[in-house]
Amino acid sequence: MQEYQFQYTKTRDTLLVLLLCFVVFVIIVFIGVYFKLEEFVIIIIELAAMFLVFGLLKKTAVRECVAKINDTSVDFNFKVTSRTINFNDLISFKAYYGKNGPVLYLNNNADNFKISSNNNFCKTDNFQTFCQDLIIKLDKYKTTDNSHVIHEGSIFATKGMLYFLSIATLIYLLAFFVENKAARLSVGIGGGFYLLLMWIAYFNKRDLKSK
Numbered sequence: 312m313q314e315y316q317f318q319y320t321k322t323r324d325t326l327l328v329l330l331l332c333f334v335v336f337v338i339i340v341f342i343g344v345y346f347k348l349e350e351f352v353i354i355i356i357e358l359a360a361m362f363l364v365f366g367l368l369k370k371t372a373v374r375e376c377v378a379k380i381n382d383t384s385v386d387f388n389f390k391v392t393s394r395t396i397n398f399n400d401l402i403s404f405k406a407y408y409g410k411n412g413p414v415l416y417l418n419n420n421a422d423n424f425k426i427s428s429n430n431n432f433c434k435t436d437n438f439q440t441f442c443q444d445l446i447i448k449l450d451k452y453k454t455t456d457n458s459h460v461i462h463e464g465s466i467f468a469t470k471g472m473l474y475f476l477s478i479a480t481l482i483y484l485l486a487f488f489v490e491n492k493a494a495r496l497s498v499g500i501g502g503g504f505y506l507l508l509m510w511i512a513y514f515n516k517r518d519l520k521s522k
């Protein structure tokens with residue numbers, strides 16, 4: 312039995328912290344305008360206040376977990392609850408490194424269990440190690456005991472996504488040769504933005520399979 316202690320985050324908590332930072336940003340804008348402060352002074356105050364608020368609040372979004380990996384199950388011990396997931400009950404599993412850190416999915420008939428660790432809020436090394444070791448154990452279990460469980464991969468980590476993005480980028484570049492300036496502008500702004508996001512996701516979302 313292997314035991315791991317790591318930090319993790321929940322999306323709602325991280326979004327709440329970011330929302331509060333945005334509220335501070337808006338309030339300072341109104342205060343600066345009301346007192347007729349110089350624009351650069353407002354910007355400096357905004358940045359300082361947002362960094363201060365984020366630094367003070369980000370710890371509230373960080374949670375602790377102790378997990379144990381057995382040959383046939385994994386135990387999660389949270390602050391007030393605990394949970395055991397049996398490998399035999401799983402339909403599929405996957406772990407990948409997203410743009411904000413490692414993400415783990417364990418799916419069974421009852422529900423879809425997800426846990427992640429946001430690198431903007433906490434240390435992710437221990438959680439990443441846990442995910443890698445768990446995937447190794449699950450792959451071994453899949454081979455020896457449960458061939459029906461599916462090891463899913465992130466769609467952005469597949470070769471097919473690379474082909475799709477390459478073709479989409481080529482089409483995007485060819486679109487600049489159209490004669491209609493309005494269409495060219497629309498494609499350039501909208502298409503370029505989404506393509507950039509997808510390329511970033513492709514390079515960041517790596518499957519966590521082994522050390």
